[in-house]
Amino acid sequence: MKYANIIVNISHENLDRTFQYIIPSPLQSVVEIGSLVRIPFGKSNKLIEGYVLDITDEASFDESRLKEIVEVVVDSDVNESKLIKLAEFIKNNYGSTMINALKIVLPVKKKIKAKEEKSIILNISDEEAENKLSIYKSKHQNARARILTELINDKVLDYALVTSKLNISSATIKYLEDQNIIKIESKRVYRNTVSGDIEKNKTVLNEEQKLIADDIIKDIKDGNQNTYLIRGITGSGKTEIYMDIIDEVVAMGKQAIVLIPEIALTYQTVMRFYKRYGDHVSTLHSKLSDGERYDQFVRAKNHEIDVMIGPRSALFTPFDNIGVIIIDEEHEGSYKSEKMPRYHAREVASELARLNNAALILGSATPSITSYYRGKKGQYKLYELDKRAKEATLPDVKIVDLRDELKSGNKTMFSRTLKEKMEERLMKGEQIMLFLNRRGYSGFVSCRDCGEVIKCPHCDVSLSEHKNGKLVCHYCGYETTFVKKCPKCGSTRVGGMKVGTEHVEEMVKKMFPVANVLRMDSDTTKSKDSYNKILSQFANKEADILIGTQMIVKGHDFPYVTLVGILLADMSLHVNDYRASERTFQLITQAAGRAGRGALKGDVVIQTYSPDDFSIIAASHQDYREYYDEEIKFRQMLMYPPVGQLMVILCESEYYNTAVKWSDYLAAKVKSDIIDGLKKTLVIGPCDASIVKIQDIYRRVIYVKSLDYMALTQIKDRIEQMEELSKANIRVSFDFNPLNSI
Ligand code: ADP
Ligand code: ZN
Ligand code: ZN
Secondary structure (H helix, E strand, C coil): CEEEEEECCCCHHHCCCCEEEEECHHHCCCCCCCCEEEEEECCCCEEEEEEEEEEECCCCCCHHHCEECCEECCCCCHHHHHHHHHHHHHHHHHCCCHHHHHHHHCCCCCCCCCCEEEEEEECCCHHHHHHHHHHHHHCCCHHHHHHHHHHHHHCEEEHHHHHHCCCCCHHHHHHHHHCCCEEEEEEECCCCCCCCCCCCCCCCCCHHHHHHHHHHHHHHHHCCCCEEEEEECCCCCHHHHHHHHHHHHHHCCCEEEEECCCHHHHHHHHHHHHHHHHHHEEECCCCCCHHHHHHHHHHHHCCCCCEEEECHHHHHCCCCCEEEEEEECCCCHHHECCCCCCCEHHHHHHHHHHHHCCEEEEEECCCCHHHHHHHHHCCCEEEEECCCCCCCCCCEEEEEEHHHHHHCCCCCCCCHHHHHHHHHHHHHCCEEEEECCHHHCCCEEEECCCCCECECCCCCCECEECCCCEEECCCCCCEEECCCCCCCCCCCCEEECCCCHHHHHHHHHHHCCCCCEEEECCCCCCCCCHHHHHHHHHHCCCCCEEEECHHHHCCCCCCCEEEEEECCHHHHCCCCCCCHHHHHHHHHHHHHCCCCCCCCCCEEEEEECCCCCHHHHHHHCCCHHHHHHHHHHHHHHHCCCCCCEEEEEEEEECCHHHHHHHHHHHHHHHHHHHCCCCCCEEEEEEEEEEEEEECCEEEEEEEEEECCHHHHHHHHHHHHCCHHHHHCCCEEEEEECCCCCC
């Protein structure tokens, strides 16, 4: 016998309640998770529809009391059942309950009342109205008289205007409506998020772009489902390719989803889509209210829009026939959820594309090592574009060794080269961008004289400086007291790195008191629209220098920027994380790409204590392949993703001892029982998480590496089923191939 847990109505309120039914044998081959089925419900056994969330071999209730599924509804509401299948995928691959996974894919919590525009219309003849008016006047019914006077003039009045400007109560309006003197009409209005003028001047693709677009379009037309990776330098025309493919897909009556990392930062790109698709495109972003979000989903379901642009949650737009999913800047960390279940939009998009037989296109100037690896192996079709679409020369890049600056007595954060070039630009009236990767700051410790970074003896990662003065490795738990002497050159000038954008701004203002300086970081962009304000001020040349974090490296074109200074390229390099080098390469390449976007030639100055690091050297050549070839060797050697797969088991408890006890227990269990039979699987730890306490909860981690992702999900499944855990005061969760250290 098989049993199905069925949800009868998909709305947030009902998610927690499923009903169990027997799957009769003739239906066993057709009923699957996500199926829409017809079931007898309640005492009257009225036939209603419900979705299958789960199928089990055992009944959770007395079997004699269970009813049977009547039939599978053909032509079911396909988009909902696809989303339920997507929830199942998330549950299986990232660890979660079905309910939590459903809450992610069905994010519309409840129907928010649609915004309505109501109007009041005169429902009687003018003659009758005049009669009524004189009656009201004689009776001193002033409110009634006032509204009627206006209606005799205008016939139709805006409801909101009547209640506010004329100060008429809703009771008065109701009275007149009941008397049939007026009637109220409402027209539903959708909250649209952006509006712009539509221009239909398509760019004609050049030969290289066309080859890619045609190849992908052919696959779509032939029904060959594939994933594509377009590695194309910034400005090579990837966005134009996406739009040509979307045109074809829309012409076939299908829809497109475009993921971008953050709307505010990619405003120019979003506007290009609005200009091309007008009302057929919509956006989702974090500043939308629930009502606005709901409207966008309703529009998608009603086929009023064909293209949805947004962050990773845009994947769950209830389109019924998706033709293409595009993930722009696919290497971006924001595509991985930081909350449980910690899914990666790229992997979920891949499943969604499979369910829809749609194309999945990933694009980036600096793809994630994972995607490029898959491209090289032929799992993805790989295309490369190394020329800018509009002729613009690539900038000249110079690496400055900050150790030399120190030796020659320059203790500021501006090398002599950078300072000279800044002076020159200011004289010429050209613009400068200074980039500081503050997010990478995590307290690594290095020698000021030789640049040596203090590393863990067991792992190829730097140690982190903890508040208690100890240096800790987050990959194996190795701990040592603070190093006072450089292990390489013996210098005592060893210390942690501390710099921030605010500090840079102060220094710049001191050095160049007449220059106009703007700063863009998480502090200066708290209010709505602050991004656009700063960016448009800079674009309008109201400032000479823009200082910022990674926010300033995204796709903005500033034609007068001819100098980009990367103040401390090392900042993201020595964080305790196997992806540190990848992130450094991406950031420097993108920051450097900001120089010389217009007719003027650009210069880039990269300041670093590690001028020999291959990620910095490759970035200075803007050479992705050079970087990849080196980095992949390191991943292969250490079995890090994408070569190996990594699962982090996070154990959290309000008591440190409990976290220690259960993480020890689990690690031992995984080693002794579970791994037996799973080939080439390695357990590291347990050790403290990189942030050992968050909000009074202590955190311990166990790392499990394997060549096989399935082996990891099997371990996850086994742990999820361990009964002793449900009774213990411990919370266990999983992170697969984490992007950041946990
Ligand atoms: P990417 O997405 O790779 O950064 P874009 O699609 O934004 O590149 O293209 C960069 C600039 O070049 C844009 O201003 C775009 O309009 C222009 N462009 C792209 N392709 C062509 C083309 N074939 N002909 C003329 N201009 C183009
Ligand atoms: Zn040293
Ligand atoms: Zn270590």
